[in-house]
Amino acid sequence: MLYNWIATAAEAFIPDSMNEDYDDPTNTIDEMRYAFNVDKGNRVDGWLLLDGSYSVGKEDDEDWYFFKKGEAKYADENRDVISVLNSKGYNDFTDPRIRQREKVEGKYFCFDQNGAMKAGLQAITTDGADYDTYYFDENGFMKTGKVSNVELDNGDVATFYFTTSNINKGKGVTGEKDGYLYYKGMRLEAEDDYKIFQVDGDNYLVNTNGKIQKSTSGKKIDAGKIENWDPDINIAKANDDENEYVYVATTKNYVMKSIYVKDAIAGEDGKENKVLWTNDADNAGDEQGTIDAIIVVAEEELNGDEDLGLVDLGWCD
Numbered sequence: 001m002l003y004n005w006i007a008t009a010a011e012a013f014i015p016d017s018m019n020e021d022y023d024d025p026t027n028t029i030d031e032m033r034y035a036f037n038v039d040k041g042n043r044v045d046g047w048l049l050l051d052g053s054y055s056v057g058k059e060d061d062e063d064w065y066f067f068k069k070g071e072a073k074y075a076d077e078n079r080d081v082i083s084v085l086n087s088k089g090y091n092d093f094t095d096p097r098i099r100q101r102e103k104v105e106g107k108y109f110c111f112d113q114n115g116a117m118k119a120g121l122q123a124i125t126t127d128g129a130d131y132d133t134y135y136f137d138e139n140g141f142m143k144t145g146k147v148s149n150v151e152l153d154n155g156d157v158a159t160f161y162f163t164t165s166n167i168n169k170g171k172g173v174t175g176e177k178d179g180y181l182y183y184k185g186m187r188l189e190a191e192d193d194y195k196i197f198q199v200d201g202d203n204y205l206v207n208t209n210g211k212i213q214k215s216t217s218g219k220k221i222d223a224g225k226i227e228n229w230d231p232d233i234n235i236a237k238a239n240d241d242e243n244e245y246v247y248v249a250t251t252k253n254y255v256m257k258s259i260y261v262k263d264a265i266a267g268e269d270g271k272e273n274k275v276l277w278t279n280d281a282d283n284a285g286d287e288q289g290t291i292d293a294i295i296v297v298a299e300e301e302l303n304g305d306e307d308l309g310l311v312d313l314g315w316c317d
Helices: 081-088 288-294 298-302
Strands: 004-007 032-037 046-051 062-068 099-104 107-112 120-124 132-136 145-151 157-162 175-177 180-183 194-199 202-207 219-222 245-250 256-267 270-278
Touching: 081 120, 099 120, 107 132, 120 145, 132 157, 157 180, 180 194, 180 202, 194 298, 202 245, 202 256, 270 288
Parallel strands: none
Antiparallel strands: 004 032, 046 062, 099 107, 120 132, 145 157, 175 180, 194 202, 219 245, 245 256, 256 270
């Protein structure tokens, strides 16, 4: 049988003998059909591994396509995630990256604007204002739960977690999950001991495994082991003795509520703590502004803020 893409729209250019041997690829995927037999016009249903349409410039790329009555599943043009990122000012991309999650035969898959099935980590927008991440395995199936060793744009690998419940199923988790911190599915980790991240306006202290440090009374930490700590922050006690340790207190939901130096100030009833930073806007600490400046905002880090010298989130072709 002869497999071939066929232009069907009234305004589409249709070459002689309904083949694609022409030099003016002006059609789009929604103007194309794929037939088992060009002479009989039998339309394809189901999955096919084949070269893309010449009309959309993909004749040399072999990919999986899904057809229903000859029409390929494909992503709408308004799903361009690069436009979303550029509108936020995070990156300077020029080539579109259009992706859409579609349910096929009871399972979710990802397709691009030319109908090709996509695998790996994918950034997908539904409203043109923000995006979410999803992961599709080598067979195209959408994954849920923990996924390890996901490769990023810079060659690093990271651990991700994707929602398992029916609501938002497959979407990368943002915030705390099982004591770990995530943004767009990616687990946020310190490179050296500890790091302070901000996710959706809340601040968290995490270790090298992405485990959030939790202590409602305050966890004693060598400030020099917090990798984004500013050594100019004054943590000396009242008697000017050197002091390397701070205490980080959190809520029961892991959110940082204060950073303080213990027994630093002599009060009426004895020694009192010196508050360096607090999430209470009405009671700013002695080093409030300086500490605010060192907190890494996850959204900026993972979208490639060059000033911070950090890592792009990444996704696969």
